[in-house]
Amino acid sequence: MSKTYKNFILLFILVVITLLYFLNKYNNIIHKNQIDILVSNRVEMVQNELTNQKNQALSLAILFSKNQNIINNLEQNNPKELKKELLKLLDNIKTYTNQNNIQVQIHTKDLKVFVRSWEDKDVGLNLESFRKGLVKVKETKEPFVSNELGKRFNIKAISPIFNKNDEYIGTIEVIMDYSDLKNRLKYMGIEIIPLLEKKYLQIAEYYKDNITLADYVVIQQEYDKKLYDFLLQHKEYLSNENFYYENKNRIITQIPLGNIDNQSVGVMVICFDKNEQNFNYLPKYEYLGDINTKSNFKNIEEKDRKEIIIK
Incomplete structure (x- = not known):
């Protein structure tokens, strides 16, 4: 085998190895970019769902703050009737939405616990020293929602409560965990x-x-x-x-x-x-009623017969 031929073979092998090296490197870059995009999409999905849950909690807090029974019982210092109203509202939500992770707390205007939907202890406890969200709402008189740290760490949506004279009389807090x-x-x-x-x-x-x-x-x-x-x-x-x-x-x-x-x-x-095709979020439609095919076919036949007669 001539020296020129050997050099050509060596050069060819070197070129192939070089091409394979850069092809592998290129494929790794493509793979990493694909994973980066996938992870970014999944993170965005989680953040969007978290934001949706915050908005849901805030909507409930604002809605409850307008409830006249809640306003009257807070203003008239009637915690027993107020708790009955809260439990009734939460029971309705549970019945029609199957959502069990909602709790509600009412505070006086000086940020003391007035009523809790889930327990009766700590009534009168002053929360001002460690509940910054409550302080913020008291100062701004505007609704607010966040992942807030207290005795628990969860989603807390807070709305001010005003009486019929538009006077600030306290706050209502809707609490949701991450379940x-x-x-x-x-x-x-x-x-x-x-x-x-x-x-x-x-x-x-x-x-x-x-x-x-x-x-x-x-x-x-x-x-x-x-x-x-x-x-x-x-x-x-x-x-x-x-x-x-x-x-x-x-x-x-x-x-x-x-x-x-x-x-x-x-x-x-x-x-x-990373290999799972994420179509699980698509809605599932399921018809649970009875389909009377004989009746449907009969109606179609009668309709066709009438059309023939008219023609």
């Missing part, structure tokens, strides 16, 4: 676990006995056990050093959960299958 959000996202192929930083347990004492995960505490009683065990084995995925992490077909990312000062006090871990 309904979790269920909706699950239909979209997305699993979430909301976490609160352990250092805030001195305020959020409601979670002091909850299960922990690295430097966080799980704030939902019902959570995905498989995802929890997975994160327990891969605690590095709780870091926000990277936009997202890949593990086989799984993508793990997170969004911050902040309080009224836009300071992150927790995170919502997001997990989904």
Whole structure:
């Protein structure tokens, strides 16, 4: 074999290797861009659903604040009748929407607990020292919603209450946890676990006995056990050093959960299958009635017969 031919073969091999190298590099770039877009879309979906839940809570708070029975019972210092009214409203919501994660709290104008829909303790407790959202609404006299830290960390929508003379007499607060959000996202192929930083347990004492995960505490009683065990084995995925992490077909990312000062006090871990086609969110139509085909065919035949006679 001549030297020229050998050089040609070596050059050809070198060119092929170089092309394969750049092709592989190009494919990796394309793959990363596709995953980046996918993760951005999923994060946006979660944020939109979270915003929708906040808007729902705020709408209820504003609507309840206009309820004349609530206004009268607060102004007349009648907590028993006021609680009956709240429980009736919540029972209607539960009946017609199957939504069970709503709680309501009424405060006096000096931000003391007046009525709670879920318990009767802490009546008269002054919340001004650690509930910044309530202070904000008292000062601005305008509705407000946020992920707020208190004895619990959840969605809190607050609206001022005015009497018929347009005088400020207190506030109403609609509280939602993340269970309904979790269920909706699950239909979209997305699993979430909301976490609160352990250092805030001195305020959020409601979670002091909850299960922990690295430097966080799980704030939902019902959570995905498989995802929890997975994160327990891969605690590095709780870091926000990277936009997202890949593990086989799984993508793990997170969004911050902040309080009224836009300071992150927790995170919502997001997990989904990167290969799953996400059509789960499409509505499912199901007809549960009886279809009388014989009657339908008979009507069609009679209609055709009449048309023939007319012609």
